[in-house]
Amino acid sequence: MDITQENAVPKAPERGITPTDLHPDTLAIRTGHHRTPFGEHSEPIVTTSSFVFGSAAEAAAKFSGEADGFIYSRFTNPTVAAFQERLAAMEGAESAIGTASGMSAILATVLSLLSSGDHIVASKSMFGSTVNLFQKLLPRFGITTTWVTLGDPDHWQAAVTSKTRMLFVETPTNPLTELADITALADVAHNADALLVVDNCFCTSALQQPIKLGADLVIHSATKFLDGQGRCVGGAVVGPSRIIDDAIFGYMRSCGPSMSPFNAWVFLKGLETLGLRMQRHCDNAEAIAAWLVTHPKVTRVHYPGLDTHPQHALACRQQARFGPVMSFEIDGGQPEAWQLIDQLNIMSITANLGDAKTTVTHPYTTTHARMDEADRLAVGVNPSLIRLAIGLEHDADLINDLEQALNA
Ligand SMILES: Cc1ncc(COP(=O)(O)O)c(C=O)c1O
Known part of the structure; x- marks a missing residue:
């Protein structure tokens, strides 16, 4: 070159x-x-x-x-x-x-x-x-x-x-x-x-x-x-x-x-403080992903730390830990996803990630909205998908927030 x-x-x-x-x-x-x-x-x-x-x-x-x-x-x-x-x-x-x-x-x-x-x-x-x-x-x-x-x-x-x-x-x-x-x-x-x-x-x-x-x-x-x-x-x-x-x-x-x-x-x-923060982000994310898979309204959780993730073995090999970001799909479509997001009390509805504050995003209508619809669907960015970038709050508070929103 x-x-x-x-x-x-x-x-x-x-x-x-x-x-x-x-x-x-x-x-x-x-x-x-x-x-x-x-x-x-x-x-x-x-x-x-x-x-x-x-x-x-x-x-x-x-x-x-x-x-x-x-x-x-x-x-x-x-x-x-x-x-x-x-x-x-x-x-x-x-x-x-x-x-x-x-x-x-x-x-x-x-x-x-x-x-x-x-x-x-x-x-x-x-x-x-x-x-x-x-x-x-x-x-x-x-x-x-x-x-x-x-x-x-x-x-x-x-x-x-x-x-x-x-x-x-x-x-x-x-x-x-x-x-x-x-x-x-x-x-x-x-x-x-x-x-x-x-x-x-x-x-x-x-x-x-x-x-x-x-x-x-x-x-x-x-x-x-x-x-x-x-x-x-x-x-x-x-x-x-x-x-x-x-x-x-x-x-x-x-x-x-x-x-x-x-x-x-x-x-x-x-x-x-990056190394220190990433450990806590990952601790929280692992706890939340493990909880989300148990909820009946959640149809799928995308997180490399779960052994159901298709590339879990690669993640174990290539990464020191599984990271702070995950996404999950809920039973229903865009109205149900938006309703859940609007019910959250602690998590911030914002497009950014990587913050001490946990953020929640609906990629289909925000970060990925400018992609053609066929492309979005082909890569799995569908209306029922919600992204969480887990922050540094206490994991129990974040789980409680998700639970009250999912059960509302
Ligand atoms: C994976 C990835 N790469 C690049 C970018 C672009 O970064 P910036 O918003 O700082 O331009 C983003 C923003 O969300 C991202 O998620």
């Missing part, structure tokens, strides 16, 4: 932390902060549009990439750089780049690495906006996608052509929590000289490290669990320096879908 060399991401000076020696929970707290001469203990938010140079020659050297250093916050900022360095360390990757949203991370990846005539293989079992981007926008720029069955690597293999440059997968998927075998898809991609890109939004690096399983690039919607309290919108692409620092950084510099320093700071602090 031909990746155009652009200016490299400037690196802040090293402070002696060797990421390879430390557990991700320690990296989440200790990497990325390069203390200023003030000696601050907590990471500072550097809110400035541009940076000052000591001389015209220094400015020229930094602009040309001959000298490291910060230039302009559209593409270089110390707080954003701290977030990037920390996230890369936690994913076990060389580099990361922060973006304005998860969708802009996906767009940056596709537009910086693919050209007109190139081909993607992906599954429609993923977030509705990603399907829309690939299906409706990218063809206008000559980039086409073949849609395959998420969990069948042979189907992915059969869809590969001489033009295939990227396999894009979300695992577990939004909202049905289906899984793809990352190692098997990495083999398919690499045999075709293509890249495997994994959207790691539901698990985060705390539960799944796709690069260690063979993926080339990892996408994050930082909006979700990296923030963890539903405050900011942001995203990231993580991977090797030859892709991130060269091709994607060049795109970010020219096109500008940057992460703000304030948002980077919120995410940076969110990373410090």
